Amino acid sequence: xxxxxxxxxxxxxxxxxxxxxFLFPLAMLLFGLLLFLxxxxxxxxxYYSAINALLVTAIVxxxxxxTRLFLKKTxxxxxxxxxxxxxxxxxxxxxxxxxFVVLFVGSIVFSLLVFxxxxxxxxxxxxxxxxxxxxxxxxxxxxxxxSKSTSLYAY
Numbered sequence: 188x189x190x191x192x193x194x195x196x197x198x199x200x201x202x203x204x205x206x207x208x209f210l211f212p213l214a215m216l217l218f219g220l221l222l223f224l225x226x227x228x229x230x231x232x233x234y235y236s237a238i239n240a241l242l243v244t245a246i247v248x249x250x251x252x253x254t255r256l257f258l259k260k261t262x263x264x265x266x267x268x269x270x271x272x273x274x275x276x277x278x279x280x281x282x283x284x285x286x287f288v289v290l291f292v293g294s295i296v297f298s299l300l301v302f303x304x305x306x307x308x309x310x311x312x313x314x315x316x317x318x319x320x321x322x323x324x325x326x327x328x329x330x331x332x333x334s335k336s337t338s339l340y341a342y
């Protein structure tokens with residue numbers, strides 16, 4: 188179900204630049220369930236989730252301050268969309284903290300590279316960030332499941 192949810196987010200963000208709102212809480216639930224099933228208890232799950240949520244909050248806050256003070260632009264739906272923010276939090280519920288940080292940075296770099304390489308061909312004016320990150324995670328999770336590896340949850 189997580190794979191279908193990620194594919195739906197990716198498809199809608201590319202195609203319409205709008206994602207059905209219910210896909211984000213569903214992604215949060217499915218990512219959270221995935222982390223819970225791969226950790227050794229509720230305390231560890233809460234610990235990882237809380238730290239990841241704090242990291243996402245810090246990132247969004249820094250982006251907000253930078254956008255408002257230095258770029259002098261409105262933040263929401265100009266610099267970063269609400270769907271992107273919700274996807275960050277859903278993403279944070281899915282992995283242990285070290286894995287989350289590595290995958291988060293990897294997905295941001297992937298999104299930037301794909302956007303820069305396909306900007307002219309696809310005629311994109313802004314980055315479909317949640318869609319590209321969902322696309323990245325789709326293949327990361329799929330490869331983890333296909334290899335029957337728990338290496339994403341080893342930390």
